Amino acid sequence: MADSAQVPTLVYLVTGGCGFLGEHIVRMLLEREPRLRELRVFDLHLSSWLEELKAGTQNVIDACVQTGTQYLVYTSSMEVVGPNIKGHPFYRGNEDTPYEAVHSHPYPCSKALAEQLVLEANGRKVNGGLPLVTCALRPTGIYGEGHQVMRDFYYQGLRFGGRLFRAVPASVEHGRVYVGNVAWMHILVARELEQRAALMGGQVYFCYDKSPYKSYEDFNMEFLSPCGLRLIGAHPLLPYWLLVLLATLNALLQWLLRPLVLYTPLLNPYTLAMANTTFTVSTNKAQRHFGYKPLFSWEESRTRTIQWVQAMEGSAR
Template sequence: MGRRVCVRDSGREGGTVSSFWPFISAPAIRAGTQNVLQACKDLGVRYLVYTSSMEVVGPNMNGDHFIRGDEDTPYNICPEGPYACSKAEAEQLVLRANGMKVAGGMTLHTCALRPTGIYGEGNPVMENMYHQLVKFGRRRLRLARKEVEHGRVYVGNVAWMHLLAARGLQARPGLVGGEAYFCYDDSPYLSYEEFDMHFLGDSGFRMVGMGQAPLPFFALYLLALLSQWACRILRPLLGFQNFLNVYTLRMITSTFTVSTDKAGRHFGYSPIVSWAESRDRTRAWVRQLGAAPPQRE
């Protein structure tokens, strides 16, 4: 029999990770998936599970909300920025490769998983945010209105869905092959800021901002634009790293939630780690960050 491999893309996802990506070469990001597909062809690999992202769908730069949507919900998809664009292009490459002939006369079967914002132990975005917020007196500025909601998913459930998808792809290639699936669990729908306070609040952090939002959107937009350009100028000189740019602001202030059972119907997915356990594990990890020195990128 030909080799059977479950491969995960190396792109980082979770929370507002997009704020790190405007300075990465887009061609360098794309090359990895092309290399993986070529390796599948040369080595006779028969099964490939690609870690995509919810960002291949949205939120888009128009600020359109995606509320309790599924894989077939109509939406104005227009990915922006190197991360989202590279993920969208790579997902299409992988899904189009479904049915491709590989070495040994075998057939490659592929599918893609689209995690919502990933959280959990070891998340580099949250770790960096933790140390940045410590410098600001453990205060976090509220950017999104309270009614804005996002889907989040615990890292352990993301890994579990990958395992089940790999099994399903082998058992039912005609059904799972060529398909994309949102990757989700039972975590509550809240804004990024409100959700993160489930973990940060336990370590003495607090949200600041008056009313539903501290500033009108146009003021936040100008702040994000200024931060984005300051980062472009200062990063090469001082290693300056911002957590807010125009793209990230749209991510934070636009609702994106999913309601779907496609993964459950196609390969039996349901979360293996409950919200309570996911929350407690992440809280314990965040508390440990206070005893460890910040890690340099």
């Protein structure tokens, strides 16, 4: 959020500023926002249940209204759209591509409700009488330095002697985006909201870059292969029905252990459906509306991520 009353010296509040993406946004603001006067970081580790996230988003909107903060950029997710639980592919779609968003997992449901709250708040009067201007960014699968799932895959590969086993057909494509480019898009949106409020207010934007379309496993190997890991199998080594069974058992075990420990398996029904459904975006809406271009090329994004994995490799010895 940026408080327009402070222009040309801006005050930003980054909620979730200690998380994976939040840390990169904070760093990007410090490095590339010359009008930054004050940066405030707020982070509170809450559970991911539906009503808590919805209430938290409503609290942020209410705080904007009460403090007279005029601009709110919400970090949504492509999972607001899909992949849906029916496994329908989304191939090179954009923000206007028809797609049946059908979800059952708490995360996409909660993100969809929170995004709806933010977009519906666009135009609401804040303290002082000015309208609140909101928009939402929907990153595809984010990767880069600090990515917990990438870290989990790396250590899993080490436990299996430097090997990972293919579970998803290579033909299933996903759009991925480097975390630095997601942070950069947030900065550009915050800069342009004041001047382009009529155009950008109430809008959603897929957040993407030039990273190649590949399956999750093949994409991850772009970074893990240079660090000594191998992906075994040209085709999935286990039949899909068996993966469904294992994912269901993991979900049951997670539910049974919830009162005692936090068990978060990589494989569960939601991640299995995500990984096995093609979901790729191709859109220039962000470029047309506020001049977005990736700050980091694919080559630089790949190099930075490999160096981070290699640093983990050294620390694991």
